Amino acid sequence: MRYYCHHVPGRLRVKLPDLKRKPAAADRVQKILDGLKGVIAVKVTPLTGSVVVHYDPDRTTHDRILAPLQDHGLFDASLAISNDEQVQAAVADAGMRLGRAALGWAVGRSLNAGGFSLLAAFL
Secondary structure: OOEEEEEEOOEEEEEOHHHOOOHHHHHHHHHHHHOOOOEEEEEEEOOOOEEEEEEOOOOOOHHHHHHHHHHOOOOOHHHEEOHHHHHHHHHHHHHHHHHHHHHHHHHHHHHHHOHHHHHHHHO
């Protein structure tokens, strides 16, 4: 299970897989975060498992907001990926899919031309 975490001073976004499609868990997260010092607003979206927290960076930090989520077993920083890691994974996945599609197209074209064309391509 992977978690996503992105923050800039004053805004924290985390994706919690255990929250996805679980309204009761979303309510629990909302209550945990609403009571924290320095938190201005919390938006929990159980459909996607996303939590966005707006906070006063002069009164708290993203680590202080994540700590109660970790304490309640809702977040594990050691399994969290950053925005850059998520983009890299998406690009790598897209590259693999594109490569497979191109290979499938090339093999299909070779087979349509005859089995010997495919054999010749590998020799």
